[in-house]
Amino acid sequence: MTLRAFMHRIAVLAIFSLLLSGCExxxxxxxxxxxxxxxxxxxxxxxxxxxxxRDAAAVRSRPVQGSLQQGxxxxxxxxxxxxxxxxxxxxERFLTDPRNHKKAQAWAGVLxxxxxxxxxxxxxxxxVLLRHDTLVENHDYKKEKAVPYLSLxxxxxxxxxxxxGVPAVKCSCGNPLRPxxxxxxxxxxxxxxxxxxxxxxxxxxxxxxxxxxxKLTRVALVDVREPGRGINRPVxxxxxxxxxxxxxxxxxxxxxxxRTFARASRELIEAGLAAGYAGxxxxxxxxxxxxxxxxxxxxxxxxxxxxxxxxxxxTGTSSGVSGPTTTPAPPSRPHVSSPGTPPPPPSSGPxxxxxxxxxxxxGGRPGASSAPPSSSAPTPGSSSPDRPSxxxxxxxxxxxxPPPPPPPPPPPSPPASTTSAPVTSAxxTSAxxTSGPATGAPVTGGPSTTVAT
Numbered sequence: 001m002t003l004r005a006f007m008h009r010i011a012v013l014a015i016f017s018l019l020l021s022g023c024e025x026x027x028x029x030x031x032x033x034x035x036x037x038x039x040x041x042x043x044x045x046x047x048x049x050x051x052x053x054r055d056a057a058a059v060r061s062r063p064v065q066g067s068l069q070q071g072x073x074x075x076x077x078x079x080x081x082x083x084x085x086x087x088x089x090x091x092e093r094f095l096t097d098p099r100n101h102k103k104a105q106a107w108a109g110v111l112x113x114x115x116x117x118x119x120x121x122x123x124x125x126x127x128v129l130l131r132h133d134t135l136v137e138n139h140d141y142k143k144e145k146a147v148p149y150l151s152l153x154x155x156x157x158x159x160x161x162x163x164x165g166v167p168a169v170k171c172s173c174g175n176p177l178r179p180x181x182x183x184x185x186x187x188x189x190x191x192x193x194x195x196x197x198x199x200x201x202x203x204x205x206x207x208x209x210x211x212x213x214x215k216l217t218r219v220a221l222v223d224v225r226e227p228g229r230g231i232n233r234p235v236x237x238x239x240x241x242x243x244x245x246x247x248x249x250x251x252x253x254x255x256x257x258x259r260t261f262a263r264a265s266r267e268l269i270e271a272g273l274a275a276g277y278a279g280x281x282x283x284x285x286x287x288x289x290x291x292x293x294x295x296x297x298x299x300x301x302x303x304x305x306x307x308x309x310x311x312x313x314x315t316g317t318s319s320g321v322s323g324p325t326t327t328p329a330p331p332s333r334p335h336v337s338s339p340g341t342p343p344p345p346p347s348s349g350p351x352x353x354x355x356x357x358x359x360x361x362x363g364g365r366p367g368a369s370s371a372p373p374s375s376s377a378p379t380p381g382s383s384s385p386d387r388p389s390x391x392x393x394x395x396x397x398x399x400x401x402p403p404p405p406p407p408p409p410p411p412p413s414p415p416a417s418t419t420s421a422p423v424t425s426a427x428x429t430s431a432x433x434t435s436g437p438a439t440g441a442p443v444t445g446g447p448s449t450t451v452a453t
Contacts, residue, residue: 029188032135033149035170036195037156043140043147044173045103046094053086053127053171059156059224061133061205065276065305067184070265071165072212072219073274075303077128079221079231079242085158086127086171088238092119094174106146110139110176111168125160125168126235129224133201135180135187135208136167150180152189152206154198156224163235164211165219180208185280210282213262220272222247222303230302250299253292253306261287261310268306276305283310 035041037055040048059078069076079085095104095118104115113121130153138151153159158171167177184206191197216235223229230247233239251272256264262285265275277283287310294306 029186030150030182032187032189033138033151033193034154034189034191034195034197035138035151035157036154036191036198039194041140041173041175042193043142044175045107045139045141045146046091046174048172050090050094051087052091052094052174053158054082055158055172056080056085056129056156056224059129059131060200061155061202062131063202063204064132064207065274065278065307066282067206067280068208068210068282069274070212070269071161071209072216072269073165073303074220074269074272075222075247075274076131076165076207076209077161077219077221078131078224079129079233079239080224082239085129086160086169086238088122088125088127088160091169091174092122095122102144103141106141106144107174107176110146110148110178122160124163124236126219126233127171127238128159128161128219128221128233130155130157130159131222131224132207133205134167135182135184135206137178137180138170139176139178141175146176148178150182150187152187155200155205161219163215165216166209166211179210183280184208213266220302245302247302249302251302251304253294253296253298253300255296256289256292256308257296259289261285261289261308264289264292264308272302273300274303274305276307277310278307283308284312287312 037057037059046052056078094100095107095115101115104118108115108118111121133155134153134157136151136153137148138153139146139148141147153167153170159167159177160169160171162168166179169176185203187206189201218235219233221231221233223231228246228248230245232243232245234241253273254267254271256267259267261275261277261283268275289308290311291309292306293309294300300306
C-alpha cells in the first residue's frame, strides 16, 4: 500500500468517526457492561474463588411487559431447592475483619451506611436468583475506592435483595449494587472481558427494579429448575425457612377498571400476578385504568403479566391537560326608562379606556350608546318623586271658587324646560353603556394551557 493510499484510508475513517459521533450526540445511548454467569470480575471486592455465592447456569431470561418493575412483583426473582446460594455469614465475617477495613469502608459507603451498621444491614438481605437480565449500578474496587459502572446481570446470577426487593449485593464477588438510573430503552450493552453474548439475550427481556412501596415480609420466588414450584422466602432468611406453593394454581384477574395504576398494581400483586404496561415509560401512580389484557375474570398461573391500559389525567383523555374554562359575563344592555319609572343611579363614571367612545364589547360590536332623551322623558302631568312641581303650574289646579266677574283667561303654561330639565340633565340613561367592558375582559385575558409533546 502506498503512502497516499494509506493517508486516504485514514482520512475516510476519520470522517466516518466524526459522522458517527455527530449522530450519537443527538441520540445518545447509555453504555452498559454485560456481566455473564460464572465470569469473574476483573476488580472485585472479594475473590470469586472465596465461595461467597453460586450462580445458576442455563437460566433463560424471561420476556417482560414493562422494563421497570417493582421489587415485590410476583415471580420477578427465582430460587431453588439448594438454599445456600449466598454465604451471607461469610460475607459478614469478611467485612468485619479489621484487615479488610478499607474495603469495608468503601463497601458501606456505596450503601450509605457506616461500617458498624454492616451486620445489621446484612441481616435484612435475602438471597435470590435473577430470572431476567437485570440492569443495575455495579461497583468495582480500585485503589481503595468503590468505582461505579452500569451493568447488565445475566439471568441466573445470585444476588442479595433488600427489604424492598431492590438488588443490593452480587453474591459471587460481594460487589455492592444500587438501582439502575436511566432510560431502560436507550442502552448499548457491551459484551467484553470474557462476557460473551449469552443465549436468549434480547431487549424484550431486560428489566430494571424499583423499590416496592412498602417493606416486604417475604419474597415470592419461582424455582428456576421447576417453574411449577413456588417458594415463599421470609425476608432476612437464606432458605432454611422456605415454604413451597403451587405456582401452577390459577389466579383470577381482578376487575381493575377505574383503579389508579398504583392500586391496580397492588391488587395484582396480592393476587399473585404481575402488572405490565406497554412502552418504556411507567404510568404514573395516579393514572386511571381503562382496560386490562387479559380482561377481568381470566385465570392465569402465578407471576403472569397483566397488561394495563391507562389514561394519565383521570378524566377519560389519554393525553393533554384540560385548562380552566372562562365563561364570559352576559352582554350589558342600555337602560331604557319606561314612563313613570325613575331612572337608576349611575353605576360607573365615564373614565377609563373601556368607557371611552369607540370601545368594543366581547363580541367585537361597538359599545352601547346613550339612549335618546325622548326615551326617558316622562309624560306631562305624571308624578315622580324625583321631579319637583312648578308653583305657577300648581295654582290653576288648586283654585276652585270663581270670582263674581267672568274669570280671566288662564296664564300661559310655563316653558317645557322648567319641568323636564331635572330629568334630561341626569346621566342615568348613559350610565349602563359605561359598564359594558365587563363582558370583554374574561375572553381577551383568559388563561390558556399549552400541552408539551
